[in-house]
Amino acid sequence: MIGKKQLIDRFTQYVKIDTQSDPDSRDTPSTKKQWDLANKLAEELREIGMQEVEIDENAYIMATLPANIAHNVPVIGFISHFDTSPDFSGENVNPQIIEDYDGKDIILNREQNIILSPNYFEDLHQYKGQTLITTDGTTLLGADDKAGITEIVSAMEYLINNPHIPHGEIRVGFTPDEEIGRGAHKFNVDKFGAQWAYTMDGSQVGELEFENFNAAGATITIKGKSVHPGYAKGKMVNSMYIAQDFITSLPRLETPEHTENRQGFFHLTDIKGNVERTTLKYIIRDHDKDHFEARKEVLQKLALEINSQFEDEIINIEIKNQYFNMREKVEPLMHIVDIAEEAMKQVDVEPIIKPIRGGTDGSQLSYMGLPCPNIFAGGHNFHGRYEYIPVESMQKAVAVIVKIAELTAEKYKDLDYGENNKR
Structure with a gap:
């Protein structure tokens, strides 16, 4: 040796x-x-x-x-x-x-x-x-x-x-x-x-x-509208609040700190924002290929659901596969x-x-x-x-x-x- x-x-x-x-x-x-x-x-x-x-x-x-x-x-x-x-x-x-x-x-x-x-x-x-x-x-x-x-x-x-x-x-x-x-x-x-x-x-x-995991990265960009807070009723759209809704709509127990072995997860790795614009970065992981694709679909559907509540599209989501x-x-x-x-x-x-x-x-x-x-x-x-x-x-x-x-x-x-x- x-x-x-x-x-x-x-x-x-x-x-x-x-x-x-x-x-x-x-x-x-x-x-x-x-x-x-x-x-x-x-x-x-x-x-x-x-x-x-x-x-x-x-x-x-x-x-x-x-x-x-x-x-x-x-x-x-x-x-x-x-x-x-x-x-x-x-x-x-x-x-x-x-x-x-x-x-x-x-x-x-x-x-x-x-x-x-x-x-x-x-x-x-x-x-x-x-x-x-x-x-x-x-x-x-x-x-x-x-x-x-x-x-x-x-x-x-x-x-x-x-x-x-x-x-x-x-x-x-x-x-x-x-x-x-x-x-x-x-x-x-x-x-x-x-x-x-x-x-x-x-x-x-x-x-x-x-x-190993199937892996993807997701960037979620949320557009708001900044208006003077004294005159904001019915006009302001605070992108940070919408980001909060997006985050809390995902399964809370499907995160790294609650999973092990072959269990997959959504992991919020970065958040930057103000009233006008907030960006969330996620990584998506799952060993099972079908579950992996389903996780990406969950993010897409959530973005569509939130967008449907506004006249303009305020959430843009970009997902890129990283490895399989x-x-x-x-x-x-x-x-x-x-x-x-x-x-x-x-x-x-x-x-x-x-x-x-x-x-x-x-x-x-x-x-x-x-x-x-x-x-x-x-x-x-x-x-x-x-x-x-x-x-x-x-x-x-x-x-x-x-x-x-x-x-x-x-x-x-x-x-x-x-x-x-x-x-």
Whole structure:
């Protein structure tokens, strides 16, 4: 197994580089600072001995580990993203190393009384006695998904240094802007050339996911009429009151804080307004395709109902699909999930197969022709000051990557896979 120090050193170097993405930018990458880590990663891949290392004009990185076996096997890939969430600061990340965690409260920041407590974050109980990496309470950590990058680079280095482990050709891909939903938008699936891939972008050790939300975003714009309040009777139309009616007409218990597992939701993410104009932004999520379409229809019908109460159309609604449930694309190829599940079992990781209450690059890539289940990277409490990751979970993720490569080579050893299936 790869050593803790190597993983800690590599991971902490990555997280100290600010790569926060920006949803308001139309550039790719959306922030110039993402180039800082992208260029470092490309150089590091060359240093460890990867071949065909390329970084394109949009900061997408691809590299190859050539096969070390004679028989033909499918080209497989491993993918992670290097941007961090715009939800919380990723500047001046100062990771803290907690060795031999005692199971008690962790003081992240004494001055600000910021505490990571197992009384609130119960998953911490699983990691007593392990080595944790936390924030200092003032930023996110960036384990989403610099842990995944750390694990992929480390696994490739391990395979290069241990040529007795058989594997076919492996492709590696690192992407910008996943956190703002654009990580796969300019990913060249044909150039990547893998038959399937795995994103290392899950959370708890053991997670293996091949289904995710169907997702859409909705912008509701409400027009009012501003009139002097002293003479407003019968004339003023206050867009904020209409926005309030719209919000309260949606099912109150179908929101993120009241749902779990495969339950979908409407989530109001932003509201800005005055008398003349109010804008609401929603995200719509559901694992079931029919329920997903029904949710979009609910919003449309509510807008029509409110508009019918006025002479002019005062509500405009724009809904854009963001990504779809990868299950539709992965399920016909369940052997790729089976290989990952078996790899986990062989390195003493209990597989936790469950749907993602979110999305990954893999969901979009699956619809672009690259089936792409998601595997744990090991972090918890993403996108905030309480984010942490056990180093032992990263070690397990590296072991799973290596074992997937080995099992794929073994599985196809006695099969005539054929030259036409090589990249």
